[in-house]
Each structure stands twice: as C-alpha cells, then as structure tokens.
Amino acid sequence: xxxxxxxxxxxxxxxxxxxxxxxMNYKKAxxxxxxxxxxxxxxxxxxxxxxxxxxxxxxxxxxxILDDIASKSTIPMILGFIREENGRFxxxxxxxxxxxxxxxxxxxxxxxxxxxxxxxxxxPGSDVGIWPLELNGETIQIGIQICEDLWDEDYDFxxxxxxxxxxxxxxxxxxxxxxxxxxxxxxxxLIQSKIKDTQIPFYYCNLVGAQxxxxxDGQSLAFNQYGNxxxxxxxxxxxMLLIDSGQESHPLPICHRKENMYNALVLGVxxxxxxxxxxxxxxxxxxGIDSALVACIAADALGPDKVHGISLPSKYSSDHSLAxxxxxxxxxxxxxxxxxxxxxxQTLETSLAPLxxxxxxxxxxxxxxxxxxxxxxxxxxxxxxxxVLSTGNKTEIALGYCTLYGDxxxxxxxxxxxxxxxxxxxxxxxxKQHSNRIPENTIxxxxxxxxxxxxxxxxxxxxxxxxxxxxxEDRMSIADxxxxxxxxxxxxxxxHLIRINxxxxxxxAPGLRISPKAFGIGRRVPIINHFNGEKSHE
Numbered sequence: 035x036x037x038x039x040x041x042x043x044x045x046x047x048x049x050x051x052x053x054x055x056x057x058m059n060y061k062k063a064x065x066x067x068x069x070x071x072x073x074x075x076x077x078x079x080x081x082x083x084x085x086x087x088x089x090x091x092x093x094x095x096x097x098x099i100l101d102d103i104a105s106k107s108t109i110p111m112i113l114g115f116i117r118e119e120n121g122r123f124x125x126x127x128x129x130x131x132x133x134x135x136x137x138x139x140x141x142x143x144x145x146x147x148x149x150x151x152x153x154x155x156x157x158p159g160s161d162v163g164i165w166p167l168e169l170n171g172e173t174i175q176i177g178i179q180i181c182e183d184l185w186d187e188d189y190d191f192x193x194x195x196x197x198x199x200x201x202x203x204x205x206x207x208x209x210x211x212x213x214x215x216x217x218x219x220x221x222x223x224l225i226q227s228k229i230k231d232t233q234i235p236f237y238y239c240n241l242v243g244a245q246x247x248x249x250x251d252g253q254s255l256a257f258n259q260y261g262n263x264x265x266x267x268x269x270x271x272x273x274m275l276l277i278d279s280g281q282e283s284h285p286l287p288i289c290h291r292k293e294n295m296y297n298a299l300v301l302g303v304x305x306x307x308x309x310x311x312x313x314x315x316x317x318x319x320x321x322g323i324d325s326a327l328v329a330c331i332a333a334d335a336l337g338p339d340k341v342h343g344i345s346l347p348s349k350y351s352s353d354h355s356l357a358x359x360x361x362x363x364x365x366x367x368x369x370x371x372x373x374x375x376x377x378x379x380q381t382l383e384t385s386l387a388p389l390x391x392x393x394x395x396x397x398x399x400x401x402x403x404x405x406x407x408x409x410x411x412x413x414x415x416x417x418x419x420x421x422v423l424s425t426g427n428k429t430e431i432a433l434g435y436c437t438l439y440g441d442x443x444x445x446x447x448x449x450x451x452x453x454x455x456x457x458x459x460x461x462x463x464x465x466k467q468h469s470n471r472i473p474e475n476t477i478x479x480x481x482x483x484x485x486x487x488x489x490x491x492x493x494x495x496x497x498x499x500x501x502x503x504x505x506x507e508d509r510m511s512i513a514d515x516x517x518x519x520x521x522x523x524x525x526x527x528x529x530h531l532i533r534i535n536x537x538x539x540x541x542x543a544p545g546l547r548i549s550p551k552a553f554g555i556g557r558r559v560p561i562i563n564h565f566n567g568e569k570s571h572e
Contacts, residue, residue: 035069035070035169035174035204035278035279036067036068036069036070036276036277036278036279037068037069037070037071037072037206037237037256037276037277037279038059038063038066038068038070038071038072038274038275038276038277039072039237039238039239039254039256039265039267039274039275039277040056040059040060040063040071040072040073040074040239040274040275041074041239041240041241041242041252041253041254041267041272041273041274041275042055042056042059042073042074042077042241042242042243042272043055043241043242043243043250043272043305044076044077044078044079044080044081044241044243045080045243045309046079046080046081046082046083046086046245046309047079047080047083047086047092048080049078049079049095049096049098049099050099052077052078052079052080052099053078053099053102053103056073056077056078056103056113057103057106059071059073059274060103060106060107060111062274063274063276064108064109066276067276068109068276069109069110069169069170070109070110070111070112070167070169071109071110071111071112072111072112072113072206072208072237072239073111073112073113073114073208073239074114074208074209074210074239074240074241075114075125075127075141075180075181075208075209075210075241076114076115076116076125076210077113077114077115077208077241078096078099078100078103078113078114078115078116079092079096079115079116080245081210081241081245081250082150082151082152082210082245082248083116083155084151084155085155087116087123087155093116093118093123096115096116097118100113100115100128100135101135103130104128104130104133104134104135105133105134106133107130107131107132107133107134108131108132108133109131110129110130110131110167110169111129111130111131112127112128112129112130112178112206112208113127113128113130113208114126114127114128114180114208114210115127115128117138117140122157123155123156123157124140124141124156124157124159125140125141125144125152125156125180126138126139126140126141126159126180127139127141127163127178127180127208129165129167129178137163137165139159139161139163139165139178139180140157140158140159140160140161141156141158141159141180141181141182141183142158142159142160142162142183142191142193143158143182143183143185143186143189143191143193144156144158144182145181145182145185148550148551148556149212149247149248149547149554149555149556150182152182162177162193162196162197162200163177163178163179163197164176164177164178164197164200164201164202165178174203174204175200175201175202175203176202176203176204176205176206177194177197177198177200177202177204177205177206177234178205178206178207178208179193179194179197179205179206179207179208180207180208180209181207181208181209181210181211183207184207184209184224184225184228184238185224187224194228194231194232195231195232197232198231198232198234202232202234203234203235204234204235204236204237204279205228205232205234205235205236205237206237206238206239207236207237207238207239208239209238209239209240209241210240210241210250211240211241211250211251212248212249212250212251212547213249213250213251213270213294213298213547213548214547214548214549214550214552215291215294215295215548215549215550216289216550217251218251218253218269218287218289218294219289221238221253221255222255222263222286225238225255225257226257226261229257229259229260229261230261233259234259235256235257235258235259235279236255236256236257237255237256237257237277238254238255238256239254240252240253240254240255240267242267242270242271242272242273242301243272243301243305244301244302244304244305244306244309244546245305245309246306246544246555247302247544247545247546247547247552247554247555248547249270249298249299249301249302249546249547249548251269251270251294251298252267252268252269252270252271252272252273253266253267253268253269253287254266254267254273254275255267256275256277258279258283260283262283263283263284263285263286264277264278264279264281264282264283264284265277265281265284266284266286266287269287269294269297270294270297270298270300270301271301292459292460292463293463295452295456295460295548296331296460296463296464298546298548299331299335299448299449299452299546299548300331300334300335301335302335302448302546303315303331303332303335303336303423303446303448303546304335304336306446306546307335307336307421310421312419312421312445313336313340313419314336314340314341314342314418314419314420314421315332315336315340315341315342315420315421315422315423316341316342316343316344316411316414316415316418316420316421316422316423317329317332317341317342317343317344317422317423317425318344318345318346318407318411318425318441319343319344319345319359319362319363319370320345320346320355320359320425321345321351321352321354321355321356321357321358321359321362321476322355322358322476322481322482323457323458323461323472323476323477323481324425324426324427324430324449324457325359325425326358326362326461326472326473326476327449327457327460327461327464327472328423328425328448328449329341329343329362329363329366329368330366330464330471330472331448331449332423332448333366333367333368338366338367338368339368339369341366341368341369342368342369342370342371342414342418342420343359343362343363343366343368343369343370343371344370344371344372344373344410344411344414345359345360345370345371345372345373346373346374346375346406346407346410346411347372347374347375347376348374348375348376348379348403349376349379350403350486350487350489354475354479356372357475358473358475358476361473362471362472362473362476365468365470365471365472365473366471373410375403375406375407375410378406378410379402379403379406382402382406383399383402386402400486401437401440403440404437404440404441405437405439405440407440407441408437408439408440408441408442408443409439409443411443411444412443415445421444421445421446422443422444422445423444423445423446423447423448424441424442424443424444424446424447424448424450424542424543425441425448425449426441426442426447426449426450426542427449427450427452427453427454427457428449428450428451428452428453428454428502428503428506428549428552428553429453429454429455429493429495429498429499429502430454431447431450431535431538431539431542431553432502432505432506432531432532432535432553433493433498433502433528433531433532433535434531434534434535434538435491435492435493436538438538438541442538442541442542442543443543444543445543446543446544446545446546447542447543447544447545447546448545448546449545449546450542450543450545450546450552450553451545451546451547451548451549451552451553451554452548453499453500453502453503454481454495454498454499455495455496455499455500458477461476461477462477465477481495497524498524498528501515501520501524501525501528502528502532503549504518505528505529505532505567506532506551506553506557507549507550507551509551511567511568512525512526512529512566512567512568513568515528515529526566526567526568529566529567530566533563533565533566533567536559536560536561536563537561539553540561
C-alpha cells in the first residue's frame with residue numbers, strides 16, 4: 035500500500051485557498067503512485083477555528099469545500115473538516131473517493147488543557163473509526179484517529195487498543211499538533227508504545243505552519259508493525275511523504291534543539307506576516323542581544339529587504355551599542371537608520387518638571403525613554419505599514435523587566451517564549467551558521483537597557499532564567515525551588531515578580547510559543563492574585 039501523507043499549511047478561514055492547495059497536493063500524490071492520500075486535522079478550515087465555528091457562513095463554506103474536494107476524488111483520500119449535526123459540531127475526518135464522501139469519523143478524545151479548548155466547541159465522537167478500504171482487490175481495515183485520540187494515556191478510553199480489537203490492519207492519525215521543544219520525541223515514543231500494544235503499522239500526518247501564537251512543525255511519521263520508522267516529513271515546511279508500507283526502515287530524525295527552535299520562530303514570523311497581510315517589519319536596534327536575534331529571525335523569515343532596523347540613541351546610549359547595531363544591520367544587509375531621542379526626552383522632562391519637583395529621578399524618567407522609542411516605532415509603522423516586532427525575552431517579560439507602551443509595543447513578540455539563556459544559545463547558533471552574523475561584542479558584553487548612567491541588568495540570568503522556567507513551565511512552588519538549592523530570598527522575589535506582573539503580560543503583543551508553557555492562551559492566571567506560592571502553615 036502506497037500512502038501519501040500531505041503535511042500542508044492551511045490558512046484559517048481561507049477555504050478556497052486551502053481547497054486549491056489540497057487538490058494540488060492530491061493530484062501530485064496520484065501522479066506519483068499513491069493509493070491513499072492523507073491530509074491533517076481540520077485541513078479544510080485551518081486549526082484552531084475557535085469561535086468562528088459559531089458563524090454560520092463559516093460552516094457553510096466548510097461544507098461546500100468538502101463537497102467540492104470529494105467530487106474531484108478518484109483514489110481514496112482522508113481529510114479533516116468540521117461536521118455539524120443538529121446544532122452540534124464535531125472535529126471530524128472524511129474518507130472521499132470516486133467523487134463522493136463514503137465515511138466520516140468524529141474525534142473521540144477532546145483536549146482541554148494548555149492551548150487546547152476543544153470541549154468549548156466540539157462534541158466528542160462515540161464510534162471507533164474503522165473504515166474498510168478496497169486497495170488492489172484487497173480489503174484493508176483502517177483505524178482512523180484525530181490527534182488527541184493518540185494521546186489517550188490520561189483517558190479511560192484507549193482508542194488504539196479498541197481499534198485493534200475491532201480488526202484494524204493499520205492506524206492513521208491526522209493531527210494539528212503544535213510544536214514545542216521536545217514534542218517530536220514525545221510523539222515518537224507514544225506511537226511506538228501503541229505499536230508495541232497493537233503490532234500494526236501507524237501513520238501520522240501532522241499540520242505545518244503558524245496560526246497566531248501556535249507553530250505547527252509537520253514532521254509527519256510512518257512506522258511499520260515492528261515499530262521501525264519507514265519515513266518522516268521535514269520540519270517546519272510543507273512536505274508530501276510518500277510511503278510504501280513494505281519499504282525498509284529509516285533512522286529516526288535527529289532532533290537538533292537550537293536548530294528546531296530557530297526554524298520554528300522563523301516559520302512563526304513568516305506565517306504571521308503572510309497570513310495577516312503584512313510584508314515589512316521594523317525593529318528598534320539597541321545594540322543588545324535580544325534585538326539582534328529578532329533581527330536575524332526577521333531577515334530569514336521575510337528577506338533582508340523587508341526589515342528596517344532603527345537605532346534610537348539617548349544620552350545614555352554607549353558608543354559600542356551604536357556601533358554594534360550598525361554592524362548587525364550591515365551583516366544582515368537590512369535597512370538601517372538612526373533616530374536620536376535625546377531632544378524628545380528633554381522636552382518631556384521639561385514638561386513634567388513642575389509635577390516631579392522635589393522627587394528623586396527613578397524608573398519614571400527611565401521609562402520616558404522607552405516609551406518615546408515605542409511611540410516613534412509605532413509612528414513609522416503607521417506611516418509606512420511596517421509591523422513593529424517587540425524584542426522582549428521570556429525571562430524579562432516574566433519578571434516585569436519591560437516597559438508598557440515602550441519596548442513592549444508591537445504587533446508580534448518574537449522571542450517572548452525564549453529564556454534569556456536560550457537567547458544567548460540561539461545567538462551563538464546563528465553565528466555558527468553564518469560566521470559573526472551577530473557582532474561578538476553584542477554577545478559578550480553585559481546586558482543593559484541603557485536608561486541610566488552605567489546601567490546593567492539587575493539579574494544574573496544564568497541563575498534567574500532557570501528559576502523562571504521552573505515556576506512558569508514546571509509550576510514549582512517556592513518550597514520546591516528552595517529544596518532544589520535556590521536561596522530562599524531569591525526564590526520568593528522571583529515568584530513575587532512573576533505574580534505581580536501579570537497585568538503587563540495581558541497587554542503584550544502576541545508571542546510565538548516554543549516551550550511547553552508559554553505566556554498566552556495556554557497560561558491563564560488571574561491578574562488580581564494574592565497567592566504567594568508558599569505552602570500552608572496550618
């Protein structure tokens with residue numbers, strides 16, 4: 035049996051474009067000898083549709099496009115769509131061939147955790163999907179699954195085992211599984227565990243592309259009945275994986291952590307721009323490592339000619355920061371301009387002087403500089419249609435070391451799910467791929483916002499970044515941190531800063547998710563929150 039796993043990149047709600055893309059891939063698969071063509075979960079509409087499913091024209095177009103694609107089918111194809119029946123919606127798969135829809139299956143296990151909220155929209159299916167398929171005069175029983183149906187270890191109902199009991203000869207899972215670090219290894223381990231239990235082949239077709247803050251990595255997989263990999267799709271690009279069920283096994287893909295993280299962010303930026311209609315980006319280049327990494331990602335995602343770097347020096351900006359920003363722009367071959375802010379800062383300070391009289395200078399004066407920079411970048415955005423990319427990293431955003439309406443201004447927060455430690459790691463990765471692309475001084479100098487004389491960041495990131503990740507991603511308590519060796523005062527301070535700065539994060543630009551727990555739709559913490567993270571003393 036020859037199966038084509040088509041990991042395509044649909045755009046949410048672009049039904050006609052998605053149809054054309056799927057038909058093109060279908061025809062190519064048929065021409066290359068496929069006997070069954072498979073597309074991912076909700077490939078017709080895009081994923082996740084969220085509240086759009088309650089708009090009747092959205093469902094009407096979904097139905098119309100499904101019928102149109104089915105009418106053009108010859109050999110069998112499987113694809114994901116939204117099924118509506120009696121006012122209920124189902125996350126479904128359809129089997130189409132010979133010009134019609136012959137079978138449908140409704141997703142049984144609906145995830146409601148982290149970034150998923152499917153019980154809000156969909157009704158779970160009740161029938162295990164076993165589809166008889168006639169191929170070359172032989173009937174094959176296909177067990178069809180949709181994404182979470184594979185991740186059944188935390189559910190009472192075991193979909194794969196039940197399909198095996200019902201006579202499935204192989205399992206096909208169509209997915210829209212978002213990327214995060216380590217996700218591919220999790221999928222491989224899980225699929226191989228199912229094969230160990232069932233002794234039947236497993237084919238996994240995953241979505242690729244980005245939707246808002248979610249990034250889908252593709253990396254479709256095929257395994258034989260012995261648990262050996264017989265094919266896998268490329269990461270972060272559209273791909274058609276043509277599998278012969280009897281072909282020899284391949285080594286499993288090697289997961290290069292930094293390469294995958296970087297490529298995920300490039301795809302996230304590229305799709306955010308192309309799918310939102312934006313073409314050019316503007317970045318405030320400070321000479322620091324965060325803006326340098328964002329500029330590299332933007333240049334690779336959009337092309338250097340679509341990226342504008344603006345240096346916004348104040349009286350506190352060092353000569354080396356200006357030199358580093360200019361050298362970075364030259365290395366990337368992006369547009370570079372200098373827009374001094376000292377005069378604007380002086381004007382605002384003069385206006386505020388009567389109200390600030392008798393008060394010592396503090397963060398208020400520092401943030402005037404950051405907010406002027408944000409205003410100037412937004413003015414350029416309004417005038418030229420450039421989308422502002424904000425450059426804050428996860429560690430700083432967690433701790434509130436960022437300025438509302440200043441460096442937080444922007445349409446997309448590119449590295450908001452990247453710890454400060456990983457910012458440095460990816461910067462070094464960039465320079466290994468392109469020698470000294472980011473100036474070495476940018477990487478080696480102490481980080482500083484340069485909003486006051488001789489200022490450096492108030493954190494030892496080698497110590498603080500891991501603590502932030504343990505609190506945000508691993509949900510560790512203060513006691514857990516202290517037990518792990520963190521000083522008590524520091525653990526309490528970090529937890530406190532994360533808690534009190536939720537209001538800032540709610541007003542931040544959307545960020546790209548690359549960790550198991552990002553700030554965004556997958557983390558819902560109240561703004562007003564007096565829980566201090568300590569264990570009860572009662």
